[in-house]
Amino acid sequence: xxxxxxxxILFFFVFVSATLIITYWAAKRTKTTEHFYAAGRSITGFxxxxxxxxxxxxxxxxxxxxxxxxxxxxxxLIYSTGWLVGWPIILFLIAEPLRNLGKYTFTDVVxxxxxxxxxxxxxxxxxxxxxxxxxxxxxxxxxxxxKLLFGIPYVWAVIIVGCVMIMYVLFGGMIATTWVQIIKAxxxxxxxxxxxxxxxxxxxxxxxxxxxxxxxEGCDPAAAAGSQLFCYGGKVLEPGTKVVxxxxxxxxxxxxLMFGTAGLxxxxxxxxxxxxxxxxxxxxxxxxxxxxxxxxxTFILGFGSMVLVGQKxxxxxxxxxxxxxxxxxxxxxxxxxxxxxxxxxxATILAVVAGLTLAGAGALSHDxxxxxxxxxxxxxxxxMLAARAASLLLGVCAVLLGIVFEGQNVAxxxxxxxxxxxxxxxxxxxxxxxxRKFTTWGAVCSILFGAIGTLVLIYCGPTIQFDLLGPKAAAAGSPKEVVDAANAAIAAYKADIMAKWWYFPLKNPCIYTMxxxxxxxxxxxxxxxxxxxxxxxxxVERRAVLGEPKGAAAE
Amino acid sequence: MHDHEQRLHAISAHRWRIAFVLSAIMLVAYYGFxxxxxxxxxxxxxxxxxxxxxxxxxGALVIVFAWVLTxxxxxxxxxxxxxxxxxxxxxxx
Numbered sequence: 098x099x100x101x102x103x104x105x106i107l108f109f110f111v112f113v114s115a116t117l118i119i120t121y122w123a124a125k126r127t128k129t130t131e132h133f134y135a136a137g138r139s140i141t142g143f144x145x146x147x148x149x150x151x152x153x154x155x156x157x158x159x160x161x162x163x164x165x166x167x168x169x170x171x172x173x174l175i176y177s178t179g180w181l182v183g184w185p186i187i188l189f190l191i192a193e194p195l196r197n198l199g200k201y202t203f204t205d206v207v208x209x210x211x212x213x214x215x216x217x218x219x220x221x222x223x224x225x226x227x228x229x230x231x232x233x234x235x236x237x238x239x240x241x242x243x244k245l246l247f248g249i250p251y252v253w254a255v256i257i258v259g260c261v262m263i264m265y266v267l268f269g270g271m272i273a274t275t276w277v278q279i280i281k282a283x284x285x286x287x288x289x290x291x292x293x294x295x296x297x298x299x300x301x302x303x304x305x306x307x308x309x310x311x312x313x314e315g316c317d318p319a320a321a322a323g324s325q326l327f328c329y330g331g332k333v334l335e336p337g338t339k340v341v342x343x344x345x346x347x348x349x350x351x352x353x354l355m356f357g358t359a360g361l362x363x364x365x366x367x368x369x370x371x372x373x374x375x376x377x378x379x380x381x382x383x384x385x386x387x388x389x390x391x392x393x394x395t396f397i398l399g400f401g402s403m404v405l406v407g408q409k410x411x412x413x414x415x416x417x418x419x420x421x422x423x424x425x426x427x428x429x430x431x432x433x434x435x436x437x438x439x440x441x442x443x444a445t446i447l448a449v450v451a452g453l454t455l456a457g458a459g460a461l462s463h464d465x466x467x468x469x470x471x472x473x474x475x476x477x478x479x480x481m482l483a484a485r486a487a488s489l490l491l492g493v494c495a496v497l498l499g500i501v502f503e504g505q506n507v508a509x510x511x512x513x514x515x516x517x518x519x520x521x522x523x524x525x526x527x528x529x530x531x532x533r534k535f536t537t538w539g540a541v542c543s544i545l546f547g548a549i550g551t552l553v554l555i556y557c558g559p560t561i562q563f564d565l566l567g568p569k570a571a572a573a574g575s576p577k578e579v580v581d582a583a584n585a586a587i588a589a590y591k592a593d594i595m596a597k598w599w600y601f602p603l604k605n606p607c608i609y610t611m612x613x614x615x616x617x618x619x620x621x622x623x624x625x626x627x628x629x630x631x632x633x634x635x636x637v638e639r640r641a642v643l644g645e646p647k648g649a650a651a652e
Numbered sequence: 653m654h655d656h657e658q659r660l661h662a663i664s665a666h667r668w669r670i671a672f673v674l675s676a677i678m679l680v681a682y683y684g685f686x687x688x689x690x691x692x693x694x695x696x697x698x699x700x701x702x703x704x705x706x707x708x709x710x711g712a713l714v715i716v717f718a719w720v721l722t723x724x725x726x727x728x729x730x731x732x733x734x735x736x737x738x739x740x741x742x743x744x745x
Contacts, residue, residue: 171696174711175689182682182714185721189671189678193729309703334705335697336689347690351683375730382726389715396712642664642737 104436105247112284112444113261119276123269130480133270134201134459135369140275142376146383149367151278152452153180153358153384154285154391156238156445157511162392163425164418166399167411170311170333173399177392179351183358184388188381191359194530194641196368196377202459203365203522207529210633211537214469219544221460221469223521224362226548227514228457228491229498231361232450234510236499239446245416246423246439251503258446259496265451266458266488271370274451281441281448286391288441292422293394295429296401304397308334311404327407333400346603350512353607357515360522363456374644401425454491461487509560512605513551520547520610528618530641533634535618536627543618547610554606557599563591656740663736667729674721685714 127133140148158180166173199205204220236255243254265273300306313328358364368377402411402425414420423442427435462483467475475483521544528535528543555561567590571583594600603609688696688710696707 171705171707171711174708175686178682178685178711178714181718182678185678185718185725186675188722188725189675305701305703307703308708309701312703331697331699331705334699334703334708336693336707344687344690347686348683351686355679355682375734378726378729382722385722386719389719393712393715638664639660642660642667643741 104433105439106436108437108440109247109443112280112440116273116277116280116447117261117264119280120265120269120273123272123276126272127268127270129477130201130463130484132272133481133484134366134455134463136271136275138370138372140370140376142371142379143383144275144279145367145371145376145380146387147282148275148278148370149364149380149384150387150391151280151282151285151448152363152367153388154282154445155235155449156242156442157234158392159285159289159395159445160242160416160419160422160442162395163399163402163422164411164416164420166396167403167406167421168408168418169337170329170400170403171335172337174396175336176354177396179354180358181385181389181392183355184381184385186355187359187364188378188385190527191365192368192377192381193374194637195365195526196371196374197641197644198530198637199369201366201369201463202456203362203526204460204464207525207540208468209529210630210637211529211535211540211627213473215537215541217464217468219541220522220525221464223517223525223544223548224460224464225457226521226552227360227362227518228453228460229494230510230517231363231514232453232457232491232495233498233502234507234514235446235450235453236495237502237505237507237510239443239450240499240503241416242419242446243443245414245420246442252500255496255499255503258443258450259492259499262447262451262454262495263489263492265447266454266492267485270484271455274448274455275367275370277444277451278448281444282387284441285445286387286394288426288438289391289394289398289422292426292429292434292438293397293401296397296405296425299405304400307397307400307404311400327404329403329408333403343603345608346605349603349605349608352611353512353516353519353605355519356523356611357517357519357607360518360526361514362460362518362522363452365522365526366456366459367452395422398422398425402428405429450495454488454495457491458484458487461491505565509555509564509604512560513555516555516605516607516610517548517551519607520551520614521545522547524611524614524618528615528622530637532619532622533631534622534626536622536625536630538625538627539618539620539622542621543614546617547614550610550613551606554601554603554610557601558604558606559602560604562594562600563587567591567594656743659740663733663740667733670725670728674725678718678721681717682714685710 131137162173162176195203195206198209204217207220208216239258240251240255243249244251265277297304310326311329311333312331314330371377371380399421402421405428406424411418411421411424414424423435423438426438466483467480524547525540525544529540568586571580696705698706700706700709
């Protein structure tokens with residue numbers, strides 16, 4: 098593995114210094130909660146599109162998908178498409194009513210015509226479940242990754258990420274977070290594009306030649322002396338069993354990815370940073386374009402590192418394929434570029450955790466403290482204090498969770514996050530905007546069922562019961578008897594668990610939990626109609642179209 | 653004023669119809685791809701030429717399709733739809 102230290106740390110320092118200068122500039126402009134949560138609604142559609150892309154393109158989607166493609170070929174594309182198709186749904190169904198009805202959090206929309214306290218408490222639970230699971234996945238991922246990239250001990254890596262991120266959010270609020278995300282998106286898109294062009298230049302700028310090289314049957318890299326190209330046979334272009342095991346699992350995972358995106362609080366919060374619905378639409382359009390472009394590029398990077406670096410070297414570098422993209426950078430343009438890509442991966446993590454922390458702070462301070470505890474009447478300075486205290490609290494929580502979960506397999510956490518978002522947040526949001534008869538208790542039951550149901554079913558499912566709690570397979574290279582004994586133990590254990598009444602066979606429960614959350618929301622609302630909520634719907638309809646009445650915008 | 657409410661309602665209902673149709677199209681395109689992955693791996697594995705399988709082509713097309721739908725909707729909503737809303741609020745004033 099190439100030596101990273103000097104160049105990547107240098108790039109990293111340049112990035113952190115630049116973003117901290119921006120944070121200082123942003124801090125002077127962050128005077129009210131409107132600035133802190135919504136960047137004073139001054140971000141343009143194009144800028145917000147980039148920031149949304151920066152918020153969404155996590156290290157998991159950059160390094161993870163590149164690695165997945167490098168090791169499995171086609172299967173990586175299944176995740177890429179799933180993670181993209183949620184965006185058109187956000188645009189068509191969510192963006193406008195969200196921007197026009199809400200103030201700082203998506204809960205504002207759900208609670209608009211319902212009883213504030215119960216709905217806000219339930220929605221804050223839904224938000225925190227998503228934010229915390231996603232934060233754990235990001236923090237653990239970042240610790241492992243930074244250890245791998247920079248050679249810093251895990252705990253220090255987590256603490257550094259935590260401290261820098263807390264500075265962004267605590268002092269610069271949404272203004273600083275937005276610019277960190279924009280800069281990160283530009284670096285990531287620029288770096289990945291440059292890499293893809295370098296890869297394609299070796300294949301006549303035609304990706305099909307690259308795929309053909311990977312799919313060549315029975316070639317011998319040593320024979321093609323000097324070319325250093327690897328090949329793996331046609332299976333890399335075909336669907337395998339890596340991502341999709343059963344048909345229902347595929348449908349369920351698809352639902353979670355598609356509708357989960359439309360229930361991620363840190364993504365939804367970004368729509369309040371633009372001045373109006375027009376800009377909100379433009380921002381989703383740009384976000385979709387950039388994210389889709391990024392996934393296409395990542396697919397090429399994955400195949401590039403498969404062919405130019407080789408699966409053996411990628412696996413040898415550790416991190417389960419995560420090193421595919423950085424190693425490719427090294428193979429293409431040497432150590433300096435390797436350092437640059439590592440620093441970009443670090444910046445990626447910072448931008449995502451900052452967005453998550455801010456969304457969590459919004460739920461704790463705006464939804465719980467200001468609207469539940471203080472009944473919606475708190476002076477501006479107290480609201481700011483609550484917002485900053487919540488950010489600090491969440492930042493510290495993120496670091497502690499990162500340390501507690503060290504060494505745990507958290508890959509399933511991202512799927513869990515999307516599943517909770519699709520089951521707890523998305524149904525309540527949709528019903529509150531579209532359905533006149535939706536009630537307070539319908540919303541509360543729907544959100545709680547979505548959040549708790551997902552957690553329970555994931556716990557009773559194969560991911561936790563087999564992969565996490567079950568016996569482990571024997572280490573590679575063990576004697577045959579050891580391997581056989583371990584496999585027999587696993588088979589016996591699986592048969593035992595699968596016979597239990599509570600065993601849930603799907604890896605992803607979304608198909609049940611999301612459908613259930615919709616049904617429960619509807620049934621509870623029909624059983625106990627709420628007159629005030631129905632009367633308030635006219636106002637919801639009107640405002641979802643026209644937006645805030647003129648003159649009421651300023652607080 | 654009643655007339656105004658009704659027109660607002662009609663414009664809004666029209667937008668929702670378009671939004672639902674586009675969402676349904678996206679859903680069908682994406683699920684078509686996922687269900688093929690789940691049920692007909694052999695079809696997706698078939699090769700169009702040496703380096704391109706049907707699966708890769710369709711996967712990339714789902715992404716391009718998402719671009720096309722969002723661009724069409726944004727252009728329509730920011731043009732036609734917003735102009736109708738603007739006219740309406742102008743009349744009300």
